[in-house]
Structures are given as C-alpha cells and as structure tokens.
Amino acid sequence: MQFIKTAVAAALATLAFSASAMTPIQDAELSTVSGQDGVSIAANLNIKINSFTYTDTDPLDANGLGGGSVSFNGIKVNGLIAAEIxxxxxxxxxxxxxxxxxxxxxxxxxxxxxxxxVQIAIPQSVVADGHYLNVSVDAIKMGNSAASFGSVALNQIDMRGTTVWIFAH
Known part of the structure; x- marks a missing residue:
C-alpha cells in the first residue's frame, strides 16, 4: 500500500512539473497572447523640503525697491497617490x-x-475622499528676517483622472 501511495505522489508531482514547464515562444506567437492589463502603483507620500527661496537680483532703484528675497520654509507634501500603467x-x-x-x-x-x-493614469476610485495630497509651508520669511508672514496650506489636491503619456520619438 505504501508503494502505491508513493507511486501516485510521484505521478502527481511529475504532472505538476510538466504543467508548469516553461517553453520558448516566438515573437509572432507572443503578439497574439493577451493577459492582465497594466500595472498599478500606489504610494503614501511624505516629502519634506527645508526651504524654497525666491531672490530678486535687480539692484535697488531710486525708491529703494528691488533686490531682496522671500523664503518658504518647512515645505511638506503628504497624502496618497495611486497610478495605473x-x-x-x-x-x-x-x-x-x-x-x-x-x-x-x-x-x-x-x-x-x-x-x-506608455500611459500612466491616476484612477478615479483608488484613493478615498479625504486622503488626497496636501502641501503646507510652515513659514514665509523676507530676506534675513526671523519674522514670518504666516504659513500656507494647499489641502486635498485631487489628481484623480490625470493621465500622462510616455513615448519615444
């Protein structure tokens, strides 16, 4: 009886290995093959940028205007993004x-x-409402001043439905 069980197990293993064996396929045959469409990518973004500074390099005019800079400090981008390729x-x-x-x-x-x-699309239904991208700036400062004019936030940036195409030329 043990011999029969061993023989059946060996036969089943041989069948499984032969069913999953890889065989070469020619390009002409491959062009007729179809399968699951595309690839999906999802990411939870957590990007931090120390600062973004705009500098006016014009010299001061007769009224003392020109030159100077404004800096946006503590920039953060977070939220969910998903894409299909x-x-x-x-x-x-x-x-x-x-x-x-x-x-x-x-x-x-x-x-x-x-x-x-290549098409990269941000699908309509993968990211739930309330989980879109958010961008915030902790402080906005002029020149070398330590004082801040306040902060800025762009909340719930909904990019669903966006499509990007990539191609050679």
Missing part, C-alpha cells in the same frame, strides 16, 4: 488623447512614425 497601441493612444480633450496629438506625437505609448 498601461501600454497603448497607436490607435488606442490617439483615441484616448482625443477623449482627454487633446485636440492635436500630432504636435507632440508623430502618428506616421510613432508606435506604442
């Missing part, structure tokens, strides 16, 4: 660009010579 054929890209309101994709993509296009 797909490969579009030329025909699918031109249709998608038209649907997105691009009136002349030929200004940046040559339909005569262009090929497939």
């Amino acid at each position: 797909d490969i579009l054929s030329k025909k699918s890209f031109l249709a998608a660009a038209g649907a997105a309101g691009v009136t002349n994709p030929g200004t940046f993509y040559n339909p005569a010579t262009g090929g497939d296009v």
